[in-house]
Amino acid sequence: MxxxxxxxxxxxxxxxxxxPHLAANDKSASFKKIVKRMYDFLVKNGFKIEWEPFFENYRIIRLKQIEMQRQTGKEYDLRERVSKTLEALGINLPPDSEIIEKALEEYLKGYERNVxxxxxxxxxxxxxxxxxxxxxxxxxxxxxxxxxxxxxxxxxxxxxxxxxxxxxxxxxxxxxxxxxxxxxxxxxxxxxxxxxxxxxxxxxxxxxxxxxxxxxxxxxxxxxxxxxxxxxxxxxxxxxxxxxxxx
Missing domain, CATH: 3.40.50.1000 (HAD superfamily/HAD-like)
Incomplete structure (x- = not known):
């Protein structure tokens, strides 16, 4: 051998x-804190959205993506998750838009600092x-x-x-x-x-x-x-x- x-x-x-296992519980304070970074960035850049509907839609769409990945073996698109969250709130933005990329960068900084x-x-x-x-x-x-x-x-x-x-x-x-x-x-x-x-x-x-x-x-x-x-x-x-x- x-x-x-x-x-x-x-x-x-x-x-x-x-x-960091911040997303293990998608209703935990730690997970909310990281998603809030993205929400705050979007609000700062002119998006008229409320925190609770944004977070709840993001959480549900995240769970659906994870389940779909388990069923099909195909990787989901994190940018699409943000796009679909905004769509649920009446805002249409393509997943590859610059503002979504920047919002994700802000979101992921919450993870990066703890790696x-x-x-x-x-x-x-x-x-x-x-x-x-x-x-x-x-x-x-x-x-x-x-x-x-x-x-x-x-x-x-x-x-x-x-x-x-x-x-x-x-x-x-x-x-x-x-x-x-x-x-x-x-x-x-x-x-x-x-x-x-x-x-x-x-x-x-x-x-x-x-x-x-x-x-x-x-x-x-x-x-x-x-x-x-x-x-x-x-x-x-x-x-x-x-x-x-x-x-």
Missing amino acids: SKNIAAILFDFGDTLVMF TIEKETYTVLEKLHSEYKLGLITNFAYPPFFHKIIEKFNLKRFFDAIVVSGEVGWAKPNPKIFHIILSKLNLKPEKCIFVGDHPEIDIMGAKNVGMKTILLSKEKSSLYADLTIRDIRELLSAINRLKIKEK
Whole structure:
């Protein structure tokens, strides 16, 4: 197996970088605070809208988009979410309008300031990059924000291939997004180990296309992961254990 594994593939959010779980409860004060940033920006730029109807429509449309993604495997458009929210309030703006782009930038600043990375992540990636091809598959409905974060933490240099759901139209756990990165790396799934924090989106998604899997999570567990680790510092030894296990 040590000769067969050619690539280590990663999820991004909450695997390599930690995102604040502000949207876990879409009625939480933290989530409302972030949406309010976007609302305030729109009001400041002349939109005559009330906060409560704006927030409630945004919340409902968000949930519909997430459910549709689960059913179809297709990534939703974050810009369309804002456009549909405004449409529900009687304002027609195309998703690609400049004001929506700027409103989203303001909204995402609320997340960006709380994104963190452990210094050990760099050490692990340096080591792995010297031995394997590295790939990254991330579910990001608004790709500019992903690229901003990966540049901020200087992580792009480690990866031989990166696939962003908002750029290819498919989201994990849909097999199509996994096959896209396999094509980019010119590898078969059995030659890859996938590392992620979500039991269904990451682990089941990768498992269903034939990859070995490692769940990296302090709280979650999975019956389907080949191995589970609680800290990125355990990853190198976990990969070696998987190799031995398959000999």
